[in-house]
Amino acid sequence: MPTTVITILYVVGLLAVFYLAMYIPDRSRKKKFNKMLEELKVKDNVVTRSGMVGQITNIQDEFVIIQTGPDKVKIKMKKESIASVENRKSDNSK
Template sequence: MPNTVLTILYVVFLLGMFYVAMYIPDRAKKKKFNKMLSEMRVNDKVVTTGGIMGQITNIQEQFVIIQTGPDKVKIKIKKEAIATVETRKADNQK
């Protein structure tokens, strides 16, 4: 009987460690990503998950329109497809 209690406690401990190791860092990463998306502004430079680089020209609820290349091609992409945002230096100085 004491062996089963120890086994159950061991399993609960392992599941708790799994939760701490997997879900808490993921939640922090998701929170940081959502903050980055909410702070995007027009004229910020972005890189998408596909490697497309451009400048934001319009922000909609779920989509962002970016302008790429010297031909000024405009592409409509989902906000979730943005990997990094380089904010304007004028905003960083305020």
């Protein structure tokens, strides 16, 4: 009987370790992503998850408008579709 209890505790312990090994990095990744979305500003150059590159021209509650291409095409998309901010334009630049 004690061997069964030890085996069950071993399996539960392994499952807990695997769960924490996957949960903690994912939680920190989500935290960094949400912080990036909160810090979005007009004139930030961004890359979307689909690989589109553009500059933010307007920010709404859950949407952003991105200007892209030489024809200055404007695209409205959800904030969550932004993968990264490439380089921020400083307020001092002209």
